Amino acid sequence: FSIMKLKPGCEIGRHRHNGDGEVYYILSGKGKYLLNDALVDVVPGDILFCDDGEEHQVINDTDADLCLLAVVLYSK
Numbered sequence: 001f002s003i004m005k006l007k008p009g010c011e012i013g014r015h016r017h018n019g020d021g022e023v024y025y026i027l028s029g030k031g032k033y034l035l036n037d038a039l040v041d042v043v044p045g046d047i048l049f050c051d052d053g054e055e056h057q058v059i060n061d062t063d064a065d066l067c068l069l070a071v072v073l074y075s076k
Contacts, residue, residue: 002070006031006060014057017050020074024048024058029066032059 006012006029014034024033026046033042034057035050042048042058050056052075060066 003027004068004070006058006066006068008060008063008065010060012058014055016055017052019052019076020072021049021051021054022056023071023073024050025069025071027067027069029060029064030062031066032061033057034059 004012024047026042026044026048028044030041030043033040033046033048034055035048036055048056058066058068
């Protein structure tokens with residue numbers, strides 16, 4: 001478990017999960033979430049899942065902080 005705060009203009013870079021997956025729960029703020037090649041807007045209360053073998057990214061393209069809870073789920 002990890003709580004992350006992305007300042008305006010910051011991001012969690014695009015990365016692939018191998019041997020694990022990851023859940024993000026948006027706590028506050030707004031931004032964009034990329035899963036593979038699909039980009040969606042995110043708001044507080046959204047739950048996002050990246051499965052083993054997929055790629056994802058979070059982008060704070062606003063002028064306010066974006067806070068999220070991240071949970072890594074190991075496959076093995």
